[in-house]
Amino acid sequence: MTEEISTSGNRSVEIIDGINGLQKVVLHQHHGSSVEVYLYGGHVTSWKNEQGEELLFMSNKATFTPPNPIRGGIPICFPHFSNVGSIELHGFARNRLWSVDNDPPPFPTNPTNRVFIDLIFKSTEDDLKTWPHSFEYRLRVSLGPVGDLLLTSRVRNTNTDGKPFSFTVAYKTYFSVSDISEIRVEGLETLDYLDNLQNRERFTEQGDAITFESEIDKVYLSTPTKIAIIDHEKKRTFVIRKDGLPDAGVWNPWDKKAKAMPDFGDDEYKHMLCVEAAAVEYPITLKLGEEWKGRQQLLVVHSSYCSGKLDPHIVC
Numbered sequence: 001m002t003e004e005i006s007t008s009g010n011r012s013v014e015i016i017d018g019i020n021g022l023q024k025v026v027l028h029q030h031h032g033s034s035v036e037v038y039l040y041g042g043h044v045t046s047w048k049n050e051q052g053e054e055l056l057f058m059s060n061k062a063t064f065t066p067p068n069p070i071r072g073g074i075p076i077c078f079p080h081f082s083n084v085g086s087i088e089l090h091g092f093a094r095n096r097l098w099s100v101d102n103d104p105p106p107f108p109t110n111p112t113n114r115v116f117i118d119l120i121f122k123s124t125e126d127d128l129k130t131w132p133h134s135f136e137y138r139l140r141v142s143l144g145p146v147g148d149l150l151l152t153s154r155v156r157n158t159n160t161d162g163k164p165f166s167f168t169v170a171y172k173t174y175f176s177v178s179d180i181s182e183i184r185v186e187g188l189e190t191l192d193y194l195d196n197l198q199n200r201e202r203f204t205e206q207g208d209a210i211t212f213e214s215e216i217d218k219v220y221l222s223t224p225t226k227i228a229i230i231d232h233e234k235k236r237t238f239v240i241r242k243d244g245l246p247d248a249g250v251w252n253p254w255d256k257k258a259k260a261m262p263d264f265g266d267d268e269y270k271h272m273l274c275v276e277a278a279a280v281e282y283p284i285t286l287k288l289g290e291e292w293k294g295r296q297q298l299l300v301v302h303s304s305y306c307s308g309k310l311d312p313h314i315v316c
């Protein structure tokens with residue numbers, strides 16, 4: 001089934017059947033970049049540049065079979081990130097069916113030259129039994145004229161009992177990298193982090209860019225609004241720009257954990273890195289009718305990118 005939502009010039013938004021018949025929305029920009037987002041999980045599963053190269057990692061063993069999460073792309077962790085209380089790891093939003101939101105509340109400015117889709121997720125009767133709060137989670141997925149990917153989340157408290165609720169949230173972004181041992185991440189040096197491999201104890205990072213030689217599972221706290229992932233071999237740098245998401249998870253399972261994961265290839269850890277724009281340290285509390293907004297923009301710049309300067313417009 002194909003449903004064309006809009007076309008303007010060479011830009012288009014279509015809904016088509018994806019893997020296992022799960023519906024996906026495909027956004028195309030006029031110069032050839034594209035994005036795919038599954039209604040299952042509101043999950044961005046593909047982001048391609050003008051040359052058609054995939055920029056996100058997706059495991060060859062990923063199952064697109066509800067109720068399992070999809071291993072790769074950008075799962076949305078909500079109403080909590082990580083393992084808290086009785087709810088499943090990383091919350092239930094990534095394992096539920098979202099809908100197209102045909103009449104979202106307006107944004108302060110209308111995007112020009114962008115293609116986008118609005119999705120909405122509300123909890124099911126079953127979800128209310130484990131997390132008894134009504135909410136509307138709206139997600140706009142938007143592809144820009146230079147191929148940048150912008151995700152905007154808006155969460156509103158719609159609790160009929162008038163009670164506030166608190167949540168944590170993350171865009172668990174799996175970046176595709178040439179070789180993890182050659183990757184550097186800039187923007188997290190000297191920051192405090194919680195180490196999930198050491199009972200979430202708090203430590204302070206050294207002054208150098210982050211490099212990778214073993215398993216990592218950390219949440220960096222109060223991070224800057226820009227983080228760069230530098231991949232020299234691919235001659236490209238991902239720049240994450242974020243708003244409303246002060247923290248950043250960094251995860252790679254490395255060899256032993258990779259082997260233990262049924263939906264992940266033994267060697268795939270070499271070609272992925274999760275950097276997760278998040279609000280974790282201080283949960284967000286919303287009173288009835290209040291709304292929270294958090295944005296992540298992903299850009300790719302060439303490797304002539306200046307080390308130590310997080311401005312993608314500066315080329316050395």
Ligand SMILES: O=P(O)(O)OC[C@H]1O[C@@H](O)[C@H](O)[C@@H](O)[C@@H]1O
Pocket residue numbers: 069082089090172196217218249251274276
């Ligand atoms: O296998 P999942 O549920 O997608 O989670 C994978 C990893 O996700 C990371 O974000 C967590 O910090 C890890 O602790 C976790 O193991």
